[in-house]
Amino acid sequence: xxxxxxxxxxxxxxxxxxxxxxxxxxxxxxxxxxxxxxxxxxxxxxxxxxxxxxxxxxxxxxxxxxxxxxxxxxxxxxxxxxxxxxxxxxxxxxxxxxxxxxxxxxxxxxxxxxxxxxxxxxxxxxxxxxxxxxxxxxxxxxx
Amino acid sequence: xxxxxxxxxxxxxxxxxxxxxxxxxxxxxxxxxxxxxxxxxxxxxxxxxxxxxxxxxxxxxxxxxxxxxxxxxxxxxxxxxxxxxxxxxxxxxxxxxxxxxxxxxxxxxxxxxxxxxxxxxxxxxxxxxxxxxxxxxxxxxxxxxxxxxxxxxxxxxxxxxxxxxxxxxxxxxxxxxxxxxxxxxxxxxxxxxxxxxxxxxxxxxxxxxxxxxxxxxxxxxxxxxxxxxxxxxxxxxxxxxxxxxxxxxxxxxxxxxxxxxxxxxxxxxxxxxxxxxxxxxxxxxxxxxxxxxxxxxxxxxxxxxxxxxxxxxxxxxxxxxxxxxxxxxxxxxxxxxxxxxxxxxxxxxxxxxxxxxxxxxxxxxxxxxxxxxxxxxxxxxxxxxxxxxxxxxxxxxxxxxxxxxxxxxxxxxxxxxxxx
Numbered sequence: 001x002x003x004x005x006x007x008x009x010x011x012x013x014x015x016x017x018x019x020x021x022x023x024x025x026x027x028x029x030x031x032x033x034x035x036x037x038x039x040x041x042x043x044x045x046x047x048x049x050x051x052x053x054x055x056x057x058x059x060x061x062x063x064x065x066x067x068x069x070x071x072x073x074x075x076x077x078x079x080x081x082x083x084x085x086x087x088x089x090x091x092x093x094x095x096x097x098x099x100x101x102x103x104x105x106x107x108x109x110x111x112x113x114x115x116x117x118x119x120x121x122x123x124x125x126x127x128x129x130x131x132x133x134x135x136x137x138x139x140x141x142x143x
Numbered sequence: 144x145x146x147x148x149x150x151x152x153x154x155x156x157x158x159x160x161x162x163x164x165x166x167x168x169x170x171x172x173x174x175x176x177x178x179x180x181x182x183x184x185x186x187x188x189x190x191x192x193x194x195x196x197x198x199x200x201x202x203x204x205x206x207x208x209x210x211x212x213x214x215x216x217x218x219x220x221x222x223x224x225x226x227x228x229x230x231x232x233x234x235x236x237x238x239x240x241x242x243x244x245x246x247x248x249x250x251x252x253x254x255x256x257x258x259x260x261x262x263x264x265x266x267x268x269x270x271x272x273x274x275x276x277x278x279x280x281x282x283x284x285x286x287x288x289x290x291x292x293x294x295x296x297x298x299x300x301x302x303x304x305x306x307x308x309x310x311x312x313x314x315x316x317x318x319x320x321x322x323x324x325x326x327x328x329x330x331x332x333x334x335x336x337x338x339x340x341x342x343x344x345x346x347x348x349x350x351x352x353x354x355x356x357x358x359x360x361x362x363x364x365x366x367x368x369x370x371x372x373x374x375x376x377x378x379x380x381x382x383x384x385x386x387x388x389x390x391x392x393x394x395x396x397x398x399x400x401x402x403x404x405x406x407x408x409x410x411x412x413x414x415x416x417x418x419x420x421x422x423x424x425x426x427x428x429x430x431x432x433x434x435x436x437x438x439x440x441x442x443x444x445x446x447x448x449x450x451x452x453x454x455x456x457x458x459x460x461x462x463x464x465x466x467x468x469x470x471x472x473x474x475x476x477x478x479x480x481x482x483x484x485x486x487x488x489x490x491x492x493x494x495x496x497x498x499x500x501x502x503x504x505x506x507x508x509x510x511x512x513x514x515x516x517x518x519x520x521x522x523x524x525x526x527x528x529x530x531x532x533x534x535x536x537x538x539x540x541x542x543x544x545x546x547x548x549x550x551x552x553x554x555x556x557x558x559x560x561x562x563x
């Protein structure tokens with residue numbers, strides 16, 4: 001299968017790779033997908049409490065090139081937006097930007113879910129009401 | 144496709160892209176092509192034309208090829224039936240036996256990690272009232288002979304178990320399977336396409352009654368295969384699945400692909416001569432690749448038996464890295480992955496799932512198929528590229544990070560994927 005130039009660019013030069021301290025109150029973490037399904041995305045946002053603006057974002061993704069590109073793009077897009085603005089990002093926008101073929105649409109859905117899960121986590125930490133979000137939680141059992 | 148020459152490990156140059164997917168198909172050996180060419184041009188006759196020189200020349204070439212193929216597998220030439228490839232051979236063997244022996248019984252035994260050409264043929268027969276047992280495989284990809292014994296009953300007419308698996312290269316204990324079948328008066332068919340010309344295979348010693356073969360897996364052309372059908376002890380009969388002019392002893396009608404058959408014969412002749420030596424070379428290259436990868440990366444797992452394995456096969460799961468993303472990172476190397484993303488069905492490899500490896504490791508698997516034309520410099524280049532790419536993708540992987548933090552990934556309650 002041929003990948004679009006934008007997917008290749010994000011795959012070869014992923015933006016905002018990394019992690020924030022997930023215990024910080026400024027940080028919201030979204031972890032979506034499952035290893036058995038072949039994709040897991042972790043997307044984190046760092047929010048300015050005074051302005052509700054997402055000042056920074058990081059991601060890590062286990063998945064195909066399109067999944068990596070979708071989450072890399074998502075971190076670029078959420079930065080500089082308020083959390084409410086970030087919630088308006090739709091998976092279809094990601095599909096369009098990256099020219100994803102139909103078999104890769106689920107990658108964009110997962111990226112949208114990751115944004116929502118990260119914002120949901122941040123809102124929960126900061127006592128704001130939010131809809132429950134699909135999110136994987138590491139059970140506190142450490143090997 | 145653009146090709147260029149770059150400097151690999153050491154001072155040897157490797158030409159890109161590198162082909163290391165020799166279980167999918169192989170490059171036709173130039174010696175094979177050379178032998179085929181006249182049969183497209185001046186020797187173009189139909190092997191079934193009995194009344195003129197053109198037909199005789201073609202027929203003679205077909206008979207020489209039949210001898211060469213038979214010799215490689217310890218058969219006689221009258222036991223070789225030409226087909227269009229192994230998919231057709233598998234269909235003919237299984238459906239042909241089922242139809243011929245249906246009065247005797249309606250039970251067929253196969254196993255979980257057969258090629259789809261066998262599994263789907265068996266599924267079709269189930270619709271027609273046959274009973275099929277799909278034996279599980281053990282962690283090493285081989286069946287348990289006790290499972291086979293238990294599965295056999297007085298209605299069993301056929302056991303069909305592959306010689307070598309196309310994904311993990313695992314060699315089944317076919318000699319023991321064949322002996323068990325002969326003890327019980329059950330026919331034994333084996334899909335031998337991956338094994339022929341790679342490991343010793345002899346229909347007499349291995350107690351095989353029917354064997355599916357194809358040319359393009361052993362450096363012959365695509366579109367030509369054969370079915371070995373035993374003629375004595377026991378004499379196997381088949382109901383033809385294609386009706387027509389009664390070619391191939393009435394078992395497979397259709398004008399013979401003479402150039403393809405000539406190439407198939409030549410490929411077998413080359414294999415008969417050089418197989419033992421080539422197997423040593425391929426196993427050494429395979430082990431070099433394995434050692435280079437495993438020496439530089441942790442949490443890398445070999446899928447399938449290490450001991451009972453095709454010499455050129457290496458199937459590895461790279462934990463925490465998804466297969467398609469790895470292929471994307473090594474895009475100047477042609478290999479395959481068991482990842483769902485690379486399959487038409489979006490399901491991870493049923494072969495790897497059959498080993499009980501877990502879907503996550505199936506998603507992370509890469510199959511390397513080393514063949515006659517691969518070099519040590521290529522192996523070194525591939526190892527270097529794979530190691531670099533896995534390291535890079537692990538830095539991107541939330542699973543690797545979690546595992547390093549000490550989180551047991553099997554205990555995490557993953558969110559259900561919304562699209563499933």
